[in-house]
Amino acid sequence: MTPRNLFALTVLLLGALAIQPAVGQKQSIGAGGRAASEQKSAFHPTRAVTIIVPYSAGGGTDAVGRLIAKALEEMWGQTVLVDNRTGGNGSIGAGFVARAAPDGHTLVLSVSGIAINAHVMKLPYDTATAFAPVTVVAYPVATLIGSPMLPANDLKELASLVMKEGPDKRTFASPDPGTRLIAERIFEKAGIKLINIPYKGASSFVSDIAAGRVDIGISSITSALPLIKSGALKSLGIIGDRRIGILPQVATFKEQGFSGLEENSWYGLFAPAATPASVVKAIQTDIARALATAEFQAKLADYGALPGGQSPAEFTERFQRDLKESGEVIQRIGMKLE
Numbered sequence: 102m103t104p105r106n107l108f109a110l111t112v113l114l115l116g117a118l119a120i121q122p123a124v125g126q127k128q129s130i131g132a133g134g135r136a137a138s139e140q141k142s143a144f145h146p147t148r149a150v151t152i153i154v155p156y157s158a159g160g161g162t163d164a165v166g167r168l169i170a171k172a173l174e175e176m177w178g179q180t181v182l183v184d185n186r187t188g189g190n191g192s193i194g195a196g197f198v199a200r201a202a203p204d205g206h207t208l209v210l211s212v213s214g215i216a217i218n219a220h221v222m223k224l225p226y227d228t229a230t231a232f233a234p235v236t237v238v239a240y241p242v243a244t245l246i247g248s249p250m251l252p253a254n255d256l257k258e259l260a261s262l263v264m265k266e267g268p269d270k271r272t273f274a275s276p277d278p279g280t281r282l283i284a285e286r287i288f289e290k291a292g293i294k295l296i297n298i299p300y301k302g303a304s305s306f307v308s309d310i311a312a313g314r315v316d317i318g319i320s321s322i323t324s325a326l327p328l329i330k331s332g333a334l335k336s337l338g339i340i341g342d343r344r345i346g347i348l349p350q351v352a353t354f355k356e357q358g359f360s361g362l363e364e365n366s367w368y369g370l371f372a373p374a375a376t377p378a379s380v381v382k383a384i385q386t387d388i389a390r391a392l393a394t395a396e397f398q399a400k401l402a403d404y405g406a407l408p409g410g411q412s413p414a415e416f417t418e419r420f421q422r423d424l425k426e427s428g429e430v431i432q433r434i435g436m437k438l439e
Contacts, residue, residue: 142176144383146206149180152370153209155194158185161321161404165239165368166210168400172391190277192218195371199231203375205384210238213366214279216423220431221278229424232371233378234416236385237409238392239401240365242345245287246320246328247335250313256291256338257357259317263293272296274306274318278436279366282427283319283340285434290359310334322348322405341365347405367409369416381413 150173154166166183174181186194194209195218201207209232219228245256253259263271273288273295275281281297288295298315300306307325309315311333320334326347328334336351342363344353354362370388372381389410391397398408411419430436 142178142383143386144177144205144380146177146179148206149182150177150206150208151182151184153194153198153207154183154185155187155189155191155209155211156185157187161241161324161406162210162212162368164404165401165406168397169210169238169370169388169391172394172397173387176387176391190218190222191215192222192224195232196225198371198373199226201373203233203373203377205372205376205380207373208235208384209371211369211371212279213369213423214277215369215371216420216427217278217282217431219424220428221436229421231374233374233376233381234413234420235370235372235381236388236413236416237367237369237411237419238388239368239404239406239409241368241404241406242322242339242341242365243283243319244322244325244329244339244348244351245284245317245337246307246310246325247317247337248310248313248315249332249335251316251335253337254335255352255357256287256354256359259337260291260293263291263295268294269296271316272298274298274300274310274315276300276306280319281436282430283366284317285436286430287354287359287362289434290354290362307334323403326405345405346402365407367419368406369409369420378413385410385413 152166152170154163156162163183163185170181170183186197191211191214195211195215198207198209215228218224247253247259253262273284275284275297295316306315306318307320307328310318311328317337322339322345325334325336329336329348336348338354338357339345339348339351340362341353342355344351370384372384392408392410401408
């Protein structure tokens with residue numbers, strides 16, 4: 102097993118990142134005429150394309166989905182809808198796409214927690230075979246946040262504190278299996294144990310950490326940034342192999358001496374499994390063109406995310422690896438859906 106690769110399994114909490122307002126639950130993204138749209142598209146849809154976002158409108162996955170939908174609509178000259186089909190930790194929307202016509206006109210934008218659901222939920226589809234991975238749209242950067250009352254300012258100090266106080270005293274919040282797996286992976290690297298406090302939804306646990314009712318949790322950089330800058334939260338470190346511009350003072354876990362925590366989670370686009378490889382490749386090509394523009398990259402940077410664009414083969418390899426390794430860790434730590 103590769104611990105570094107394993108760590109990148111998802112933070113569904115990143116889907117709680119409120120970056121961009123959404124109107125209603127189903128919305129067409131208006132055309133514009135930017136640089137990406139001026140290039141000849143590889144995919145030629147014959148009707149409206151729907152991107153299912155299986156999480157709430159206004160969240161991080163939704164915002165990234167609307168960004169890429171707008172770019173593709175400009176490029177394709179066809180309506181691209183974003184349809185928020187929530188529930189089941191993302192499995193309801195994913196299941197809808199698994200059953201859809203395999204022609205490239207119905208896609209799902211999921212977080213990497215889709216690989217975790219397969220091991221902790223009873224699903225009406227086989228995650229390993231139900232989808233054709235298209236590409237990673239973006240890699241959200243996350244941070245370990247702490248209460249301002251916590252007497253630790255980074256992961257090294259947290260590890261020393263927990264070792265001094267003994268296990269099962271300090272608490273961490275987890276709104277979903279992906280977030281919990283990320284946290285458990287960090288604690289495993291640091292050699293510590295904390296008490297898991299399950300939550301439903303992001304806003305409640307972030308406010309509880311700020312109030313000191315829970316000690317730590319995982320959050321997207323962007324959603325935590327205002328509270329970190331105001332002193333209402335601490336950032337104890339970030340996931341990734343380098344610091345990021347919007348929070349330059351916070352060290353990576355690698356810099357703090359904890360290797361194997363460098364690979365980020367992802368927002369990935371999937372088509373139904375039987376979609377022709379030529380169609381999958383054409384959609385990926387157009388997405389890669391959009392991601393290569395300075396405008397798109399600047400918007401992702403504002404959201405605390407990095408651009409993707411990998412080939413279908415590369416994303417398939419990453420997805421299958423995440424699926425396998427998440428199962429190994431879940432079994433090792435005995436994690437169950439709470």
